Amino acid sequence: MRDLALAPPPASPLTGGLADRLFETATESPGLPMLAHRARPASATWERITALEFRDEVVALARGLVASGISPGTRVAIMARTRYEWTLLGHALWTVGAEIVPVYPSSSREQVEWILRDSGCVAVLVEDEQGVMTVGSVCAALPRLRHVWQLDAGALDRLVARGEFIPAATVDSMRRIVLPDSTAVVAYTSGTSGHAMGCALSHRGLAFMSDTLLANWGHVTALPGEQAAVLAFLPFSHVYGLMIQVLCVRGGLLMGHEPDIGEESLSSALRTFRPTYLYAVPSLLEKIYKNFLRTAQLSGRGALFERAAGTARDFAAALERQRLGRGAGPGFDLRLQHALYERTVYRRLRTALGGRVLRATSGGSTLDRGLSLFYEGIGIYVHDGYGLTETSGGVTMQPFGREKSGTVGQALPGTEIRVADDGEILVRGPSVFQGYVGDEAATRAVLRDGWLATGDLGRLDDEDYLTITGRKKDVIVTSSGKSVAPTALEQRLRMHPLVHQAVVVGDNRPCVGALITLDPEFLNDWRAALSLPGDAPAREAREENALREEIARAVAAANSSVSRSESVRVFRVLSEPFDVANGLLTPSMKLRRDAIVRHYALEIDAMYQSRTRPGRTPAVDEPSVRDDSDNVFR
Structure with a gap:
């Protein structure tokens, strides 16, 4: 068994709950744009919400939650796409000490019933009539469920009106008693085999992960003096999407919401919102690459694109050898070719992503090395990171200036990684979950002396870069x-x-x-x-x-x-x-x-x-x- 050498943890530990940072930002920078959403679907206009406006909306909604009987430790499910209202309700729930149970809106009737019953939710927010019908069909098996709120039927407005008699001081006092080790989220695993299990994630765990990323990589999310902008389109129902939400709010990054991940809508959102940093999954990055190729082929420039793509990969591989001390970098001819394609191809590709993306992070599964080199070669380095639901998101990241494509980087500062003799990756650190809700046996099976047995297989190289090779069960x-x-x-x-x-x-x-x-x-x-x-x-x-x-x-x-x-x-x-x-x-x-x-x-x-x-x-x-x-x- 081999240990990964550790870097020191970030300096400022969490003292309260996740909502506290929003209130601090609203006091220190009230006019800072924090969130954005389209004025209407497919619109090129984005409405921005400042820190002060967002805080006030959170407090108003939190008062309505209190009036509806939502109290510390109460579990409320959110079954909606990546919308501004998801972020709003989530922070209102954290403000009063409640626990969020994310549910995919595409979940089947059986999956919805299992999650709501297993977690003991007393309320659920759905998007539309279809969501109401799905939850309604299983209500008989959910004796604890008291509220079904329909977002598109004005449920949040009614909650705000219902809470008008609740003093704002009541909400503030509830926020101040939330402890770092209180459960913030009960996130259910994907359930690839058998029933999904609810992972209890603490305020501390989610904050540690996001604050560590911000402290060490926040400076690469935008040009100096420019506010970073992130387009959130990955589902908040998944820990990766939730990690992005927490990171943006805690870091003061402008976060746009795009609920429709169809190709046309997402392409439009990227062009109009113009993010400076991109969070994606390998399948999306593969799809973008294939769309670039398909567009080129349809215009009769397929061979040109393939030559440009090959040059991009060669150029990035040479840069990698240089930064790792294994070569002199791109030669004259390669630099000349790359400069030619920069003017004719690469610039246009970046424009299709909004024209401002400096870097990106890929997560959810491993990214092909060749694809990573392609994106670096066209001017957008993609960090391939690793994490899972049980670790509140990220565990590793590529060290800035020492990135190595084909790996998922090194352990985050403050996190420990071991690779067992059978190749299983073990993780220990503040972001590791509190356990599976209602399943002590399953918790004991994966948590051993503080080490999480991830079920993933991997290897560490001589420089402590981790490579994921697969899942044990696969x-x-x-x-x-x-x-x-x-x-x-x-x-x-x-x-x-x-x-x-x-x-x-x-x-x-x-x-x-x-x-x-x-x-x-x-x-x-x-x-x-x-x-x-x-x-x-x-x-x-x-x-x-x-x-x-x-x-x-x-x-x-x-x-x-x-x-x-x-x-x-x-x-x-x-x-x-x-x-x-x-x-x-x-x-x-x-x-x-x-x-x-x-x-x-x-x-x-x-x-x-x-x-x-x-x-x-x-x-x-x-x-x-x-x-x-x-x-x-x-």
């Missing part, structure tokens, strides 16, 4: 006994423009296989570019063969990063994506691997049977990957 063991972590292969597969999703399978099978879904937009463009002659049946057959070979090339490219025994030898292209609606993704968009394997059991069996059918050489012995029986249009 490791595939083939029939020959070979252990394979699927994450890296899936990540590489998704980098092909045609591949939308990929799930690696192979437990107790002779080799590793993959289930693949296709990106419909790229598929349409790819078909149009083929321009195959012949009648409809002939064209369809040629398209099918050509597509199968294109996906085989994507698989072969992914295989180049692993050993032969770990490589994908068979694959199947599926006709529909993994989705929350079909139960194959969690509300946080994570794969439900067990559910996927059960759902596609027949397809998986057929995939492996075709590999070993009589008269055919097994795919594992072939020089290239191919599944001749697979109909990619099925």
Whole structure:
């Protein structure tokens, strides 16, 4: 077992609750713009709320909560998208010492019932009529639930009116008795296997994480003398999105809210809000990259973009070698090429993201090294960090000036990391959760002498950079006994423009296989570019063969990063994506691997049977990957 060397913790420990910083900012800088939201959906105009205005709205709403019987320790669920009202209600709840239970608005009836019952919520805020219907259908099983507030029906205005007789001094006195170790949030895990579990996160834990990030990396969120601006679009129902909210409010960063994460709305929000720092997840960064490529291909500049992307990666890799003391940096020719593409390509790409983004953070899952190098090469370095619900968000970050793409950086100051003999990552520090609500056995299973057993696998290099290799429960063991972590292969597969999703399978099978879904937009463009002659049946057959070979090339490219025994030898292209609606993704968009394997059991069996059918050489012995029986249009 190996320990990671520690840096000193930040200097100013929390003395109260998370709401205190808002009240301090409103007193010290009342006119500071803190929050923003669109005047109406898809509008280019953003309404800004100052620190003083936000505090006053928080106090008014907190008075209404008190009048409704919400008191310290009471749990209230928020089941809404990333809206200004989420942040407003959240801080009002923290002001009176209540505990927030975030719930994804896309959650199923069963998930909603489980979370509200398990947490013992007395109230829930939903967005619309659909949310009311979902909660209403399970109310009979929720004896503690007293209030269902509908946001779009004016619930917050009615709460404010209801609390007019409550003195503001009552709210202030309630805020002052909130202790740092009081529970601030009960955040439920994604529930990739079995029921989701509620993680009790303290005010101290959430504040420690955000304050540490601000103290060590706050200076890179904007140009000197400029207020940092962050566009919040990740769900506050996930600890990563909640971390962004806490960090922005505590750090005085202007936070814009974008509830619609559809491609068109998000693109519009980035262009009009113009953030200086971007918080994202790998899937979004992959999608942005593919959209850049697709736009270039549609305009006949696909080859130019690919050359520019290659130069960006080479330039960033040379810069990395230089800052790590392993090389002299980009040579003259590479600098010349990079300068040319800066004028013709990279500047336009940054403009599509608003034109002001200096850096970004990727979280939620690991980021492909090549993708990280691409973004650095076009002028936006992406920090790949690591954290989980049980650690209130972040655990690691890239050290400024010593960033190493392909890793998730080093432990945050004040946090300890160990890698056990079996490769499991262990974490200890102030941000580690208080335990699973109502499940002492599960808490004891992961908390050992203050160390959190994360369930993630990783390794530390000689400079204490952490690399995530996968989840313990996701490791595939083939029939020959070979252990394979699927994450890296899936990540590489998704980098092909045609591949939308990929799930690696192979437990107790002779080799590793993959289930693949296709990106419909790229598929349409790819078909149009083929321009195959012949009648409809002939064209369809040629398209099918050509597509199968294109996906085989994507698989072969992914295989180049692993050993032969770990490589994908068979694959199947599926006709529909993994989705929350079909139960194959969690509300946080994570794969439900067990559910996927059960759902596609027949397809998986057929995939492996075709590999070993009589008269055919097994795919594992072939020089290239191919599944001749697979109909990619099925």
